[in-house]
Amino acid sequence: MSTEESTSSFGAMITLTATNYTLWRPQMEDLLSCKDLFDPIEFKGKNPDSAKELEWKKLNRKTIGQIRQWIDHSVFHHVAQETDAYTLWKKLEDMYQAKTAQNKALLMRHLVNIKLKNETSVAEHTSEFQNLVNQLSSVEMPLSDEVQALLLLSSLPDSWETLVVSLSNSAPNGKLTMSMVKDALFSEEARRKDMGTDQTHALVTENRGRQQQGNNKSRGRNKSRGRSTDGRKSTYNCYHCGIEGHLKKNCYKWKKKQGL
Structure with a gap:
């Protein structure tokens, strides 16, 4: 099991590293809340009930232990x-x-320059995109839904230009939403996969057809041997002895008679 992901009684939980804080934090908040250990964070380290100081110290220590359990070395x-x-x-x-x-500036640069790659699925791409958007929001730079939609659309390669134009022209009042763009991306990905399957099937069928046609021609040539041009079997009757299968000039009896 990797150092970034482990399993506890709570379920799947990632270990904090230098690169995944944005994903780790909400999961840790959920974990602490489910274990009733979030109070020290929620109350910013201040005990809401001074009469329970001992209980507060124990809770504080448990919270520290739970957090450190999911921190990388x-x-x-x-x-x-x-x-x-x-x-x-x-x-x-x-x-x-x-x-x-x-x-x-670094986060914004990453978001603007992110591109959908051929080997990357739409799900993976949108997840990476959303991670950057969340990081910007966490540093007090929230982006509107329309700006996110436009940035996601601009992250598509040139091979998706038809979809970009179609979506842009069909946007109600010229305003795109993330929901619209994501739905379109997943639908286009599915369509392309279906086309790839259909094209492969068509190619195999075409090759089989050509092979079958070649075999038929070959069989036709074989069958045509021993036949006359009108499709009937070629027959040779000797004019001398009348026996089928040879010509007069090759007839043994005729040659013998002629002294040949």
């Missing part, structure tokens, strides 16, 4: 000394969700 040393769950949580956020102009 390459990341663990950054938070190894933390004793407050919320402080640990914020430190990870500051490390991997920096709201700097440089980080925002």
Whole structure:
């Protein structure tokens, strides 16, 4: 099993690395909530009930332990000394969700330059696209649904130009939505797969037809041997002895009579 994905009683949970914080965070929030360990994060490290200080400390420690269980060794040393769950949580956020102009520009560049590759499925492509959109949202750069739709459409290669034009012309009031674009992409992918199957079948059928036609011609040539041009079997009757199968000039009796 890879270092980025493991299984617990909770189900599938990924391990935090330097590249998957955007995906790891919501899954960890769900995990902590299901185990009733999210309070230290939700209340930003402040105990809502001072009369239960001991219980709060135990909860805080359990939350830290649960978070660290799903942190890769390459990341663990950054938070190894933390004793407050919320402080640990914020430190990870500051490390991997920096709201700097440089980080925002880098994410936007990745989003603008992303392209659908031939070996990549539409599901994989849209997942990668959505991951970048989510990262931008997490650094306070949310994109409107229409902008996302246009960027996704622009990520298609030239071979998809017909779909791009068709969608652009059919957009209600000239406004595309992510739902429209995604539905169109999946439908086009399915259509192309069907066409590929049909073309392969047609090619095989065509080759078989040519082979069959060649065999028929060959059989026709074989059958034509020993036949006259009008389709009947060729027969030779000797004018001398009348026996079928040879000509007079080849007749033994005629040659003997002629002294040949």
